[in-house]
Amino acid sequence: MNTDPPEEANAFWAQKSALEQRYQIILDRVTPHTKERWAFTGVVLIIxxxxxxxxxxxxxxTYALGIYLLNLFLAFLQPKIDPSLEMEMGTDASDEGPTLPMRSDEEFKPFVRRLPEFKFWHSATRSIVIAFVCTLFRVFDIPVFWPILLVYFCILFTITMKRQIRHMIKYRYIPFNLGKRSYGGKSSFK
Incomplete structure (x- = not known):
């Protein structure tokens, strides 16, 4: 009895592997070009x-895309180690690395994001492309009264950003390098 998979299956997996390698090479080449990547994503979103x-x-x-992008943005703004979540769960992550300040005389350094900038960009761009592909099929065009979705999204955005800003003020962290001192090297948006 022959247990080897058919040649067509081997050819499929070889082709899939080659495409994944090409895709990874493209991602590796665009990684250092932050402004250009985000400009591309902005153009794709406008289209x-x-x-x-x-x-x-x-x-x-579009509403689902907006909710997903909001979720990504919130993960981008949040620190990897969140003391408010640790307090709720009753755990101590002091052994895991840097934490947010708990007293007024502490400062948080370095800020490590829960979702790194590159993964945020990659997920956002991919989701916009997937949403665009969905607009090519009528099955996804469900009739709704869009102003209600828009108002609900605006309310949801306001509430979640207000909560996130309060969290940032409470634990004294700024998720951006804007306005921060840089010593020696270039200031980067990481």
Missing amino acids: YFIRVLYAQGWYIV
């Missing part, structure tokens, strides 16, 4: 919005 506005549909897909 997506033009598509949705021109076609006057796919508002549920």
Whole structure:
């Protein structure tokens, strides 16, 4: 009895592996170009919005995309080790690395994001492309009254950002390098 997979399956996996390697090479090449990556994502997002506005549909897909991007943004703003979550769970992460300050005379250094900038960009760009592909199929064009979705998203965005800003003030951290002193090297947006 022959237990080897058919040649077609081997060819498929070899082709898949080659495509994954090419994709990884492209990602490795664009990694240092932060501004260009985000400009590309902005252009893709504008093209997506033009598509949705021109076609006057796919508002549920756009709402889901907005919620997903908001989720990514919040993970990007939050520290990897969050003391408010540790207090709720009753754990101590002092052995795991740097933590947020708990007293007024402490300062948090370094700020380690829960979602790194590159992963944020990659996930955001990929989700916008997936949403754009969804606009090519009528099955995803579910009829809804879009102003309600827009108002609900604005309320959700306001509430979550207000909560995040309060958290940032309470634990005294700034997730951006803007306005921070830099010693020696370039200031980067990490």
